[in-house]
Amino acid sequence: MPRALYLDHNATTPLRPVARDAVVAALEVTGNPSSVHRFGREARRVVEEARFAVAELAGVDPSSVVFTSGATEANWAALSGAAVTRRLVSAIEHPSVLAAEGCVPVPVTRAGVIDLEALDRLLAAEPGPALVSVMAANNETGVIQPVAEVAAIAQGHRAMLHCDAVQAAGRLPLAPITGQAALVSLSAHKLGGPRGVGALIVGGDARWRPTLRGGGQELRRRAGTEAVALIAGFGAAARAATNDLDQAGRLCVLRDRMEDAVLTDCADAVVHGRGSPRLANTACISMPGVAAETQVMAFDLAGIAVSAGAACSSGKVAASQVLMAMGVPEDQASTAIRVSLGGQTKPDDIDRFVDEWRTIRARAGQPAFAAA
Ligand code: PMP
Numbered sequence: 255m256p257r258a259l260y261l262d263h264n265a266t267t268p269l270r271p272v273a274r275d276a277v278v279a280a281l282e283v284t285g286n287p288s289s290v291h292r293f294g295r296e297a298r299r300v301v302e303e304a305r306f307a308v309a310e311l312a313g314v315d316p317s318s319v320v321f322t323s324g325a326t327e328a329n330w331a332a333l334s335g336a337a338v339t340r341r342l343v344s345a346i347e348h349p350s351v352l353a354a355e356g357c358v359p360v361p362v363t364r365a366g367v368i369d370l371e372a373l374d375r376l377l378a379a380e381p382g383p384a385l386v387s388v389m390a391a392n393n394e395t396g397v398i399q400p401v402a403e404v405a406a407i408a409q410g411h412r413a414m415l416h417c418d419a420v421q422a423a424g425r426l427p428l429a430p431i432t433g434q435a436a437l438v439s440l441s442a443h444k445l446g447g448p449r450g451v452g453a454l455i456v457g458g459d460a461r462w463r464p465t466l467r468g469g470g471q472e473l474r475r476r477a478g479t480e481a482v483a484l485i486a487g488f489g490a491a492a493r494a495a496t497n498d499l500d501q502a503g504r505l506c507v508l509r510d511r512m513e514d515a516v517l518t519d520c521a522d523a524v525v526h527g528r529g530s531p532r533l534a535n536t537a538c539i540s541m542p543g544v545a546a547e548t549q550v551m552a553f554d555l556a557g558i559a560v561s562a563g564a565a566c567s568s569g570k571v572a573a574s575q576v577l578m579a580m581g582v583p584e585d586q587a588s589t590a591i592r593v594s595l596g597g598q599t600k601p602d603d604i605d606r607f608v609d610e611w612r613t614i615r616a617r618a619g620q621p622a623f624a625a626a
């Protein structure tokens with residue numbers, strides 16, 4: 255069996271030992287955080303310490319952090335709870351944003367960046383309170399969105415801003431984002447925390463109604479007994495993630511070396527979003543003529559984990575909706591894989607990926623290999 259190499263950090267990140275320890279310790283805490291007795295107070299302390307850590311990472315007041323079951327719930331709550339009549343969302347948002355009822359997609363440029371003029375036009379086209387939702391960085395291409403410009407345009411139309419900052423957490427400073435957006439979504443498992451917990455940050459000026467009702471938890475903003483252990487893990491991961499920004503330079507060198515090697519090897523390969531500001535760890539690469547799913551399986555047989563488009567929809571055969579929205583032709587979009595590096599990625603791992611990429615491409619001409 256080849257040694258396993260994980261290059262799918264945008265799908266989920268390995269659990270940090272400190273987060274694991276925090277989860278295990280909190281599992282031993284008996285109380286319900288809403289109970290007034292000492293057991294309850296102990297569980298409450300665990301939750302509030304984690305809230306403080308997440309708030310610190312996000313650069314917000316702890317009272318604005320609402321714990322959820324993850325960013326899918328946070329996105330859904332943001333979009334459906336906003337007290338607005340119109341929802342304008344960039345066309346490359348996560349499905350949990352795009353699924354919001356009646357949302358109007360805002361086009362993106364070929365470079366993978368929201369079209370600011372189109373946003374302005376769409377906001378001007380109709381009256382009524384509006385929400386704009388734009389992600390901080392795209393999960394498939396890593397392209398960083400111009401949140402400050404989007405915020406200025408939204409403000410000009412008195413629209414509220416929601417930002418899905420899931421892929422930015424631990425990779426970009428969050429304070430400039432939380433400083434501009436009334437609502438911000440985070441997910442623990444993208445920064446070394448456990449899966450199944452996240453947060454919606456609700457700013458003081460947010461015109462927003464809770465969507466999950468039936469209990470007074472989270473200051474009446476999200477009903478249901480808190481997932482104490484997972485929240486503890488989120489807090490520990492958030493604390494540790496404050497040091498992750500230092501990794502960006504090293505990851506960028508590795509990622510660029512990988513892309514350069516692939517592009518030198520194959521003039522027809524395409525790196526999507528390469529001309530735009532991107533997360534340092536993310537590459538989205540089309541291998542001409544080889545379906546993304548075929549590549550993912552071939553890499554997997556070689557022990558290397560990468561993904562075809564968004565992991566949440568892995569197993570799908572359709573081309574990446576993100577790339578299609580960027581105007582990438584379908585034959586290119588259906589041959590794109592995402593390679594996302596992380597804290598443990600080493601130069602040798604990049605060499606191994608590039609060697610395997612070349613092998614898969616060389617084998618592509620053989621009859622057993624399905625073409626795109
Ligand atoms: N938004 C983005 C940009 C994501 O990458 C993901 C995870 N695929 C989500 C939202 C959903 O997060 P969760 O897994 O916590 O529901």
